[in-house]
Amino acid sequence: MSAIQSKHFLNKPEDLVSDSLEGLCALNPVLTLDRQNKIVHIAKHDRSKVALICGGGSGHEPAHAGFVGKGILTAAVCGNVFASPSASQVRRGIDLVQNEKGTVIIVKNYTGDILNFGLAKEQYAALHPEQADRVKFVIVGDDVAVGRTQGYIVGRRGLAGTVLVYKIAGALAQRGASLDEVHDIAQWASSRVATIGVGLEHCHVPGTAPSVTHLSVSEIEIGMGIHNESGNKRVSPVPLLSELIPQLLELLTSTEDPERSFVDFKGKGKDKVVLLMNNLGGVSELELAGVLSETKKQLGARGISIERILSGSFMTSLNMPGFSITLLLLPSESSEPSFDLVLSLLDDTTEAPGWKWSSGRPIKPLQLTAVAVAASKSVKGASITASNPELFIQSIKKACEALIKEEPEITRMDSVAGDGDCGLTLKAGAQGVLNKIGDGSISGKDVIGSVIAVSQVAEEAMGGTSGALYSIFFSALAQGLSSSASSNSATTTHQVWSEALKSALAKLYTYTRARPPSRTLVDPLAAFAEAFSPDSSAQAVRAAATAAQKTQDLEAKAGRSAYVEGDRLKEQKVPDPGAWGVKTILENLNIA
Incomplete structure (x- = not known):
C-alpha cells in the first residue's frame, strides 16, 4: 500500500492556522486578525448593515476565512485543523461585529460547530439580554451521501453548498436588508442545496504521523466527507467520468429515492440550477475542468438548465484528491425569493478573495470552432516508392x-x-x-x-x-x-x-x-x-x-x-x- 502524501510546508504544525490567517490578511488589507482567537474580520465593517459570521475547523481553505470581505462574510472564527473553535472564540467574534441591525451565524452541520457556536450565541444572549433577539442561527446540511435513516438524529453534513448560502445571504446584507430578511434567505438557500463528494484517497493532517492508503489503486470512494470521514460506497475499477457523473447526479437530483430526495427537483425539463464544482484540495485544474465538462453534459441530458457555473477550490479537505458537485435549485419565476433576485445576489461583486469568478450569464451550448482542412499529405509533383x-x-x-x-x-x-x-x-x-x-x-x-x-x-x-x-x-x-x-x-x-x-x-x-x-x-x-x-x-x-x-x-x-x-x-x-x-x-x- 502506498503512503498518502504527508509532507508539508510549515514552521510548526501548531502555528500553521495562525500563520495562514496572517497570510490571508496580507493578501487582503481590508481584513484584520485577532490572532489569539483565530478570528479574521473586516477591520472597518459597516455597522449599519447585518453582519454574517461563519467558522469551524481549519483545513477547508478558502473556507471559512477566505470568504470574509465586503459582499459575503463579516468575520470567520477558525479552529485548529478539523476542530471546532471554542465558544469563547465565537463569543469574541460576535463582539467584534456588533452592529445596529444584528448578526446571522451560519455553520455547517457538524456536532462540534453547532454546540460551540450555539453555546456562544446563548452565552451572548445571557450577557446582553437586550441583544438576545438580534443574533440568529442557520445550520447548513447539504450532503446527500447520508440517507435519511442513517442521519435521522445527526442530519446531513455541511459541505461546499454552505458557501452558496454565505454568498446569497451576504450579498443581501450588503444591500441593507433587515436581520429577518437575511436570516430567511439563508434558511431558504440552505434548504435548496445538495452536494456529493468523491475521492481517490483521504488527506493527511499536518503534524500527524504519516498514514497509508486505505483505497486500492483501482478504487474510488463516493460520499466522502471533508474531515477524512469514509464515504458510503466504493467503486472499482475507477470509472470513466461518463459513468461516474451520472451516478453522482442521481444522488443529487433523485425524486424517487425516499432516502435521498432532499431537494424538490421537478424533472421533465423544469429545473434550473447553479452548479458549483469544488476541488477538495488535490485535483489538478486540468482534471477539474474535465469533470466540469462532463457534469455540464450530463445535466443537459437530464433536461436541467444551468444558469450559473462556479468552479475551483471553495471548501477543501486539505490535500484530498477529490471533488464535490453542488447544485442549488433555483426558484420558479413566481416564487419567493424570486429567480432574478437569487441570481443577482450570486452575481453581486465581492472583495472576498475566496470567491471565484463567474460569467454572470446562463450557460449556453458550446460552439466548437470549425475543423480546419487538413494539409496535403504529399508534396505536389513529388513521388517516391519504398523499395519494399x-x-x-x-x-x-x-x-x-x-x-x-x-x-x-x-x-x-x-x-x-x-x-x-x-x-x-x-x-x-x-x-x-x-x-x-x-x-x-x-x-x-x-x-x-x-x-x-x-x-x-x-x-x-x-x-x-x-x-x-x-x-x-x-x-x-x-x-x-x-x-x-x-x-x-x-x-x-x-x-x-x-x-x-x-x-x-x-x-x-x-x-x-x-x-x-x-x-x-x-x-x-x-x-x-x-x-x-x-x-x-x-x-x-x-x-x-x-x-x-x-x-x-x-x-x-x-x-x-x-x-x-x-x-x-x-x-x-x-x-x-x-x-x-x-x-x-x-x-x-x-x-x-
Missing part, C-alpha cells in the same frame, strides 16, 4: 509497437531525468502513426507522403519539445526525399536515405543548440544519420544504440535533464529518455 512497400509498413508498425511497449521504462527514466511525460508523449506519437497506417495515410507506395504524415502526428499528437523536434526532422526528411524524387529516383535506396537523413539533420541543427554529446535525442539521431551509408544501415543502428546508452554517463547540456541535479543523474545511471526512444525506434525500423 510491404516491409516498409511492417517495420514502421514494429517500431511503433516497440515504443508503446517500452513506455513504462521510458516514463521511469523521465521521472528521474525529466518531467515524467516522455514515455506517454512517445506512446501517443506511436499510436498516432499506427492510426495513420490504418486509414491509409502512411503507405509504402508514397514514402514522401508517409513521412509528412509522421511529421503531422509528431506535431499534433505529441506536442511539446520532442514533438517539435521530431516534426522538424521528418519535415526536413521529406524535403530531402523530394529532392531525390525530383532527380528521377522512383524508389528509395540506401543512397537516397543517406542523403535525406544528413540533410534533415543539418536542418534540425538550425532550430536546436543541442549537439552530440548533449544527453538528448539528438545524440542517437545524429549518430544514426552520420553512420548511415549506402553500404550498411545495421552499422548506423548500432551507432545510435551506443550513443543512447552513453547518455547515462553524460552531463546534461541541453533538453529536460539540464534542469535536473547532475549528481542524481550520475548516481542512478539513467539514460536520456528521449535518446532511448530514438534507440527503440531505430532498432525496430527498416527504412530501406
